[in-house]
Amino acid sequence: MFTFHGGIHPYDGKDISKDKPIVDYQPKGLMVYPLSQHIGAPAEPVVEIGEHVLVGQLIAKETGFVSSPIYSSVSGTVKAIEPRRIITGDHVKAIVIENDGAYDTVEFTPHPDYTKLSREEIVSLIQKAGIVGMGGAGFPTHVKVSPKEPDKIEYIIANCAECEPYLTSDYRIMIETPEKLVEGLRIELSLFNNARGILAVEDNKPDCIKILKELTKNDDKITVIGLKTKYPQGSERHLIFATTKRAINSSMLPADAGCIVNNVDTICSIYQAVVEGKPLLHRIVTVTGDCVKNPQNFRIPIGTNYHELIDEAGGFIKEPEKIVSGGPMMGFAIFDLDVPATKTSSALLCLSKDQISSAKETACINCGRCVEVCPGRVVPSKLADFAQNGNREMFEKYNGMECCECGCCSYICPAKRYLTQSIKSMRRMILADRKKGGK
Amino acid sequence: MDKKLKVSSNPHVRDGMSTRGIMLAVIIALMPATIFGVINFGYHALLVILVSVGFSVLSEFVMCKILKKPVSVGDCSAIVTGLLLALNLPASFPLWMTALGACFAIVVVKMLFGGLGQNFMNPALGARCFLVISFAKYMTNFTTDVYTGPTPLAIVKAGGEVNIFDMVIGRTAGTIGETSMIAIVLGACFLIALGIIDLKIPGSYIVSFVIFILLFSKRGFDLNYICAQLAGGGLMLGAFFMATDYVTRPITKKGQYVFGILLGILTGVFRIFGPGAEGVSFAIILGNLLVPLIEKITLPKAFGKGGENSL
Numbered sequence A: 001m002f003t004f005h006g007g008i009h010p011y012d013g014k015d016i017s018k019d020k021p022i023v024d025y026q027p028k029g030l031m032v033y034p035l036s037q038h039i040g041a042p043a044e045p046v047v048e049i050g051e052h053v054l055v056g057q058l059i060a061k062e063t064g065f066v067s068s069p070i071y072s073s074v075s076g077t078v079k080a081i082e083p084r085r086i087i088t089g090d091h092v093k094a095i096v097i098e099n100d101g102a103y104d105t106v107e108f109t110p111h112p113d114y115t116k117l118s119r120e121e122i123v124s125l126i127q128k129a130g131i132v133g134m135g136g137a138g139f140p141t142h143v144k145v146s147p148k149e150p151d152k153i154e155y156i157i158a159n160c161a162e163c164e165p166y167l168t169s170d171y172r173i174m175i176e177t178p179e180k181l182v183e184g185l186r187i188e189l190s191l192f193n194n195a196r197g198i199l200a201v202e203d204n205k206p207d208c209i210k211i212l213k214e215l216t217k218n219d220d221k222i223t224v225i226g227l228k229t230k231y232p233q234g235s236e237r238h239l240i241f242a243t244t245k246r247a248i249n250s251s252m253l254p255a256d257a258g259c260i261v262n263n264v265d266t267i268c269s270i271y272q273a274v275v276e277g278k279p280l281l282h283r284i285v286t287v288t289g290d291c292v293k294n295p296q297n298f299r300i301p302i303g304t305n306y307h308e309l310i311d312e313a314g315g316f317i318k319e320p321e322k323i324v325s326g327g328p329m330m331g332f333a334i335f336d337l338d339v340p341a342t343k344t345s346s347a348l349l350c351l352s353k354d355q356i357s358s359a360k361e362t363a364c365i366n367c368g369r370c371v372e373v374c375p376g377r378v379v380p381s382k383l384a385d386f387a388q389n390g391n392r393e394m395f396e397k398y399n400g401m402e403c404c405e406c407g408c409c410s411y412i413c414p415a416k417r418y419l420t421q422s423i424k425s426m427r428r429m430i431l432a433d434r435k436k437g438g439k
Numbered sequence B: 001m002d003k004k005l006k007v008s009s010n011p012h013v014r015d016g017m018s019t020r021g022i023m024l025a026v027i028i029a030l031m032p033a034t035i036f037g038v039i040n041f042g043y044h045a046l047l048v049i050l051v052s053v054g055f056s057v058l059s060e061f062v063m064c065k066i067l068k069k070p071v072s073v074g075d076c077s078a079i080v081t082g083l084l085l086a087l088n089l090p091a092s093f094p095l096w097m098t099a100l101g102a103c104f105a106i107v108v109v110k111m112l113f114g115g116l117g118q119n120f121m122n123p124a125l126g127a128r129c130f131l132v133i134s135f136a137k138y139m140t141n142f143t144t145d146v147y148t149g150p151t152p153l154a155i156v157k158a159g160g161e162v163n164i165f166d167m168v169i170g171r172t173a174g175t176i177g178e179t180s181m182i183a184i185v186l187g188a189c190f191l192i193a194l195g196i197i198d199l200k201i202p203g204s205y206i207v208s209f210v211i212f213i214l215l216f217s218k219r220g221f222d223l224n225y226i227c228a229q230l231a232g233g234g235l236m237l238g239a240f241f242m243a244t245d246y247v248t249r250p251i252t253k254k255g256q257y258v259f260g261i262l263l264g265i266l267t268g269v270f271r272i273f274g275p276g277a278e279g280v281s282f283a284i285i286l287g288n289l290l291v292p293l294i295e296k297i298t299l300p301k302a303f304g305k306g307g308e309n310s311l
Helices: A119-128 A169-176 A178-189 A206-215 A236-244 A264-276 A306-312 A369-373 A380-388 A392-397 A408-412 A419-437 B019-041 B043-066 B077-087 B095-113 B123-134 B152-157 B164-169 B181-193 B200-216 B223-231 B235-242 B253-273 B280-297
Strands: A022-024 A031-034 A058-061 A076-085 A091-099 A155-160 A196-202 A222-227 A259-263 A282-288 A296-301 A322-325 A332-334 A347-351
Touching: A022 A169, A031 A076, A058 A091, A119 A264, A155 A178, A155 A236, A155 A264, A169 A178, A169 A206, A169 A264, A169 A282, A178 A196, A178 A206, A178 A222, A178 A264, A196 A206, A196 A236, A206 A222, A222 A236, A236 A259, A259 A264, A282 A306, A296 A306, A306 A347, A369 A380, A369 A408, A380 A392, A380 A408, A380 A419, A392 A419, A408 A419, B019 B043, B019 B077, B019 B181, B019 B235, B043 B077, B043 B095, B077 B095, B077 B123, B077 B235, B095 B123, B123 B280, B152 B223, B164 B181, B164 B223, B181 B235, B200 B223, B200 B235, B200 B253, B223 B235, B235 B253, B235 B280, B253 B280
Parallel strands: A022 A296, A155 A196, A155 A259, A196 A222, A282 A347
Antiparallel strands: A031 A091, A076 A091, A282 A296, A322 A332, A322 A347
16 A cells, blocks of 8 residues: 555545636736745846736746746736735735736747757756646746756655645646646656656546546656555655655655656646746636535636635625635634735635634543644644643654654644644744754 | 735644544543452452542642643543552552552652653552552452452462352452453553554563463472462553553653563563562562663664664
């Protein structure tokens, strides 16, 4: 069985939106493009206020190797370059574009036969397209596909697990355009001499497994693997372990285990960047939850306002108590819908009941459920104690830095302790200090 | 949207199981043994149970008030403690001593160390040992209207033969809740089915205990003796309901096996080489004291640092 030890089985909520085909949505309102939608240096604007832009026009360029450019996904006029609120609640410098609704597009240069392109040309196309990890982390993809020793890469793993509850965007892609996913994976494979491709799908999606197997039956470089359905099966380190039995710790990179892991939407974007010559302009977002009238999967231009998306999904039928950008395990709770969707926004989840504020935190009874479910194989209850007491030394000694912040311990805790949250805060403090100390 | 949205750090969902739910499940699981005890020993057993539970809850309530802490009786853990203590007492035990024991369990063993989750030994067993030391005569008096002879364990210790069938059903002398193996195992199966306890501790405890008595009892492979040792005394109640007490057992998986084996050996030592016929409560208490040490030496390896394959 392809899996890892630990993990949980929360209510998956996927039935709400899994059978809703992807609908193209064309926004009407203001578009907002935060300059930092990725890990690394923020992009730098190359347009001026008042300038007219087209769909696919570069509006902010990268400022280093670990950085990523941003393109306009609508045509219209640059209205402002100013700090705007993003999903985390921070204000980040952003380009605001008034959408003229015409969707006038720049001309793209397609490369129907990517095999004629050199390795450098493909990597450059990926970089220029502004592709980043669209599963949530937002790590620039061109950096991922440029490891120090390319010949040591043995596996390129397409992360088709979609283990996060409620999310169905990857599922819809696999059902509707699986050939783009497979072709995208082949393009990535062409960059490496010794790599094999793995399409890793959770076994609660047998239809996807069947489709992908059918598409790759004559390709001996690509295998489809059915993973045990369990959260966090799509966590990078645990996915690598499940598929290759290689385990990396928090201070190692997937490349150290000869692996590169990419999300479904990311790989499809690679296909579009290389074959169709299109930069990253759209992404698939699941709008779901018990408050939404018509839960759906949308293909939206990046920069679309969340308010518009809710309206397009029929608005609310119940008053939401909590709205999460992303899934319920890893997503951000937002306090204002007036924020833009970015390259990493996978879902908008609207819940009528917030299970967190209604649960009261009580004393730890040492039940060990957190130890049972922890995919990092640490002892969350003790780490949270150390974190709350500010005991950094013991926190590190008890492998606190190996936590992947998946949230399983907080989910399962019968005393409703804020385990993940405490551990996460301590980890952030330690990481910030290490950065300061230059270690 | 009129109301303000709630925000918090992820994850945004929680499992349905709560501390109170766990405690209620344990209480339900103890019901077969409790009801059997009352039927077996008569109304005085019921009084002991009610007094023990009542004083446990009352003393926790009073302590919370004195210590100006939020009243925690709602989590039902005091009921579990009171019930377990009563099941470990003889049916004829005086009620004022029962009340004293219940207060000792809650006030001294539990609340003075910080309340739920902080006690270093099982409160019910701590109180039982307190009562054994203080009122040895009453604690070892198992004569009731129904049973007059010694307990089966005392009989086998003296070299006699016992009726195993009666012991499995529970029709023997003993404490209120320990006599019926079948009632205890029934309750334990319920907890195992709910995932509240597992077989790591009870399994390693019982197996290591059997191996120990096979090696050291000098009885060879005497089936009657082994069955009497298993079904008699507090072994079943202790292994399934008290050694598995979350607060006072190791949290690490490896540590739980170590703990179980340790209890098996200690129980064997006390039962075979000790002066009395019984040894479960002392074994568990001693084991409780070693838990921090066991946890320290069995700390799991992290994922990516060698721990990814261990169960």
